[in-house]
Amino acid sequence: MTSQRFPANLKEVVAIIRSAAEAGMSIAPQGGGTRADHSVAETAISTTGLTGITAYNPAEMVMTAQAGTPLSEVEAVLAANGQMLAFEPMDHRPVLGTTGEPTIGGVFAANVSGPRRLTAGAARDSLLGITFVNGLGDVVKAGGRVMKNVTGLDLVKLLAGSRGTLGFITEVTFRVLPVPRATETVVIAGLDDAHATAAMATAMSLPVEVSGAAHLPFTVVGRFLSGALPEGAATVFRLEGLPHSVAARTEKLTAALSAFGPIHWLGEPESHVLWREIRDATPYASARAKPLWRVSVAPTAGHQLMNALRLHTGVDAFYDWQGGLIWLQMEADPEADFLRRAIKQLGGGHATLVRAPKHLRKAIPAFEPESPAVAALSARIKASLDPHGIFNPGLMG
Incomplete structure (x- = not known):
């Protein structure tokens, strides 16, 4: 990235994105900078100037916050009222060695979900409403108390986990739950x-x-x-x-x-x-030079995948989500082709390269390549929301 912008309000976000669209400049939405940066965009637009909890009624168990609001602030307010984010988002800083502060918008943009996903669902399942700026600089609101679903798609679910490829999230409304006694x-x-x-x-x-x-x-x-x-x-x-x-x-x-x-x-x-x-995959925080994968497969297939990998290369792993999520640390080479081929042979899934030395991250797709049918659908959605392709080019797929 060659530059970074820090808009202080929605009006400034719109102006920056419209200017970028007119100039054909690629941009990457960015939260607190606590996750690995896989973008090749020319400039980053940070949400850190967009902060504050704008609505919260503990009795309704619903909160609305600007995207750059620190996750710690959200959790502190919830804890004071005996409530929590049910999907318990991971803190990536230990395994990645990053600094900064996780933001609530970044959590939903990456669909960050922890062990309770088994019963509470993923982050996107708690997301009720969203405000974002699309690739034309238009403000779009979907879900929550205001519905403006201009594409006929479930924009709330689409933006959650889109990693900044479809729009710049400025505000989120989400469901919370009581803390277990x-x-x-x-x-x-x-x-x-x-x-x-x-x-x-x-x-x-x-x-x-x-x-x-x-x-x-x-x-x-x-x-x-x-x-x-x-x-x-x-x-x-x-x-x-x-x-x-x-x-x-x-x-x-x-x-x-x-x-x-x-x-x-x-x-x-x-x-x-x-x-x-x-x-937080804490056991893998001490060997940051070693590649780390986040692998999702059917719960019954996880141990079979590990048997295949151990015959081929040195690995260390543990299982979450009833065995459906594997945190997998390689000794040296990420073995991306072998890993993804083995996953396919066991019925499918996906592998995300969470951590690797910089030269390897440049050579290996961080995210699972999409099938032709899914890629075609993704391209149509991308064209609808970001027709000029300015958001995080190269990150989809």
Whole structure:
């Protein structure tokens, strides 16, 4: 990037984007700068001048905030009212070594979702309304209390996760939930990946409302909770809610899983630390020169993918989302072609290169290449919202 702009209000955003469209200049919307920069745009437009919570009624459990509002500010206001962002967005700074402050607009633009996605959905599922500026410099509002859906598309869902390729988000309205009154984690010790997959499938099939299911193989388990988990692999399940309900569901889950292996339990303080570390992929924060992938596959296919990779290259990994999300650290080469080919052979999914040395990031597509049909649909949507292609060129696909 050759320049950076910091608009202080919506009017300035519109002026900058219209000027860029007229000049044919490519631009990249930017939040707090805490995630990897994959853009090749000529200039960045920051949301950090667009801050403030503009509407919040705790009784309605809905908040509206300008896109550049720091995530920490949003979470602090919610916490003071006993509420939270249900999708518990990841903090990328530990694994990427970035600074800055995550913003609420950036969270939705990247659809950043943590372990509770299993039950609460992704970030986009909490997004109710959005205001953004399209590639012509027009202000578009969709969802929430105002609807102006000019394309006939679900703009709220399209902009969430679009990574700044479709428009510049200036304001978001989203749903929040009460903070659980109690939290407990059930731990099965010593399972290999295949048996852990079976245990997680069993847990998720029970009416006990598991809000987190992850497997931490023996190669990585010692880097969680400062090594306080039982020795060997740990397969972990989170239960949240009212104290008496959590106690009853924990007892039921323990009985159902006892045949898989020894059971341990973590109380509230340790549970919060563990699931934050799972959310932020904390074990991979200390080796930032090593490539790190975020891989999404069917929950039953994760351990099969790892078996294939271990026969081919040195890897370290752990599983979230019942095995459907794999945090995968390579020793040296990202092995992008082999990884994506193996995913395809196991029924499909996608792999995002979260971290790699700069020369490798330039040579490897960070995001999973789209199929021809999906690419054609994406191109039509892009042409509708950004006809001159000024937003984040080269990032789609």
